[in-house]
Amino acid sequence: MTNHKRPPASVLFIFGGSGDLNYRKLTPALYNLFLDDYMPEKFEIAGIGRSAYTIDAYHEHLKDGITKFSRRKGEENGHWDNFSKNVTYLQMDAEDQTAYSVITDLVKAKEAEWGVHPNVIFYLAVAPQLVPAIATKLGSLNLCSDKACTRIVIEKPFGHDLQSAHDLNTLLGRMFSEEQIYRIDHYLGKETVQNIIALRFANALFEPVWNRNFIDHIQITASETVGLEGRGGYYENSGALRDMVQNHILQILCMVAMEAPVSFDANEIRNKKVDVLNAIRPFAKEKVHENAVRGQYSKGWREGKPVPGYREEKGVNPESATDTYAAVKFFIDNWRWQGVPIYVRTGKHLHQKATNITLQFRPAPHFAFPAESGETWRPNRLTISIQPEMDIRLRFQAKRPGQSMMLEPVEMVFNFDAQFGDQHAPEAYETLLLDVMEGDATLFMRADQVEAAWKVVMPILETWENRPPVDFPNYAPDSWGPEEADAMIARDNHSWINLPK
Numbered sequence: 001m002t003n004h005k006r007p008p009a010s011v012l013f014i015f016g017g018s019g020d021l022n023y024r025k026l027t028p029a030l031y032n033l034f035l036d037d038y039m040p041e042k043f044e045i046a047g048i049g050r051s052a053y054t055i056d057a058y059h060e061h062l063k064d065g066i067t068k069f070s071r072r073k074g075e076e077n078g079h080w081d082n083f084s085k086n087v088t089y090l091q092m093d094a095e096d097q098t099a100y101s102v103i104t105d106l107v108k109a110k111e112a113e114w115g116v117h118p119n120v121i122f123y124l125a126v127a128p129q130l131v132p133a134i135a136t137k138l139g140s141l142n143l144c145s146d147k148a149c150t151r152i153v154i155e156k157p158f159g160h161d162l163q164s165a166h167d168l169n170t171l172l173g174r175m176f177s178e179e180q181i182y183r184i185d186h187y188l189g190k191e192t193v194q195n196i197i198a199l200r201f202a203n204a205l206f207e208p209v210w211n212r213n214f215i216d217h218i219q220i221t222a223s224e225t226v227g228l229e230g231r232g233g234y235y236e237n238s239g240a241l242r243d244m245v246q247n248h249i250l251q252i253l254c255m256v257a258m259e260a261p262v263s264f265d266a267n268e269i270r271n272k273k274v275d276v277l278n279a280i281r282p283f284a285k286e287k288v289h290e291n292a293v294r295g296q297y298s299k300g301w302r303e304g305k306p307v308p309g310y311r312e313e314k315g316v317n318p319e320s321a322t323d324t325y326a327a328v329k330f331f332i333d334n335w336r337w338q339g340v341p342i343y344v345r346t347g348k349h350l351h352q353k354a355t356n357i358t359l360q361f362r363p364a365p366h367f368a369f370p371a372e373s374g375e376t377w378r379p380n381r382l383t384i385s386i387q388p389e390m391d392i393r394l395r396f397q398a399k400r401p402g403q404s405m406m407l408e409p410v411e412m413v414f415n416f417d418a419q420f421g422d423q424h425a426p427e428a429y430e431t432l433l434l435d436v437m438e439g440d441a442t443l444f445m446r447a448d449q450v451e452a453a454w455k456v457v458m459p460i461l462e463t464w465e466n467r468p469p470v471d472f473p474n475y476a477p478d479s480w481g482p483e484e485a486d487a488m489i490a491r492d493n494h495s496w497i498n499l500p501k
Ligand SMILES: NC(=O)C1=CN([C@@H]2O[C@H](COP(=O)(O)OP(=O)(O)OC[C@H]3O[C@@H](n4cnc5c(N)ncnc54)[C@H](OP(=O)(O)O)[C@@H]3O)[C@@H](O)[C@H]2O)C=CC1
Pocket: 015, 016, 017, 018, 019, 020, 021, 022, 024, 048, 049, 050, 051, 052, 092, 093, 094, 095, 124, 125, 126, 127, 128, 130, 155, 156, 157, 234
């Protein structure tokens, strides 16, 4: 028996139903929502692709993905039959307008069967080049003018640069109103990312010190130990700055730096975030090299096994100039953050998988203790670990037990798993898919947000594109990235904070 509201009846069309994202993320997320009683009482999921599948083969394929990739690891597959009877497959070429009648037919059939007009959700889990064609064809169906019930979900990447993102927004705007468009950034669905808002705005403790008067600098790290994982074709045209900084990292930065919202209304939250993006100091192109560092991994070793260099990966140009690492120093020009550097970095094949945010506080204004007591003195730090560790740590000085006043840095830790158990935290895609079915766009990117984020990175991208790197490859797998990134932060008398594994 469910004790929460469930979304209204919904028909969900997944373009890319035969693809990797649906296999690894979307269907496992939908199945978990089903197990947790969050799916609508009446729902139909239609995967779409050109590949041929019998319905049984399609179900087997999806079940295999759940067994391998669901947070529940398929241990509750006993409910699969009840779920999969609502899952169908439509073999169609999405570039063929005449094929789209199957979509309207299915919606009509479900409306007649259920006796209610359902939500109609189009999830575009396809390569970005296909998005304009599909959106245009959907636009010519009778379904899209229903602003209350019809929604379109667009996967990343949203555009390749500011101009293409703007063009895509314009095109989508011809067929759908802004409230119907859900631009996914899966980081916003992560529990620990959403918790930044709770930490900041549900507690009176932090807000008074959350500003330039107390904070010395901020670091955001999103490091990965994996390489391309078969996505060379995509990544070669993207790179770390486009793939991670323009979207995930800037969104995290917005949540750390935004002003307090007055309500949880989607537009209120998004307004506050876009204010941050608009306040990020634009880079003069001649200053880019002082504030941004790019890297590319060479061949090397990880845990005793050889790792091919980026330029040797499938789908990659042997002389590629694509960045697999990016580090940038940002400033936010507003009253709260004036003068506080925000260092961000991300990269493939780094030493550790870790996404975390550290706010380092200014030193205490006067050190009254005997000089020798402060040998191990360290500045206060608040560290928010997003993944794989999910915790928040506050570092402060304590008196070491004994007859003399010796100080020692210690930590207070809140750990999600220890507090709430590790079994039932929903995955990002569960949260985001549920939000789409419920019509809540708070965790999705509005058109102006996406474009503002592109504006932030464009001077770096343009400078890098006009000035090919001379030193690539410039970092080894299993390292912390190029030395130049260490030098960039060292010029400000700081160093990158690498948390212990
Ligand atoms: N995979 C991932 O982990 C992530 C993916 N994404 C994004 O999701 C999107 C999809 O990625 P991914 O699933 O990896 O890609 P895949 O290449 O695995 O899947 C592409 C899908 O598009 C379908 N498709 C291609 N052309 C047509 C067509 N003409 N008509 C109908 N269907 C078509 C393919 O079906 P068929 O071949 O059967 O026609 C397939 O289902 C991309 O934008 C990607 O950037 C974002 C984050 C993570």
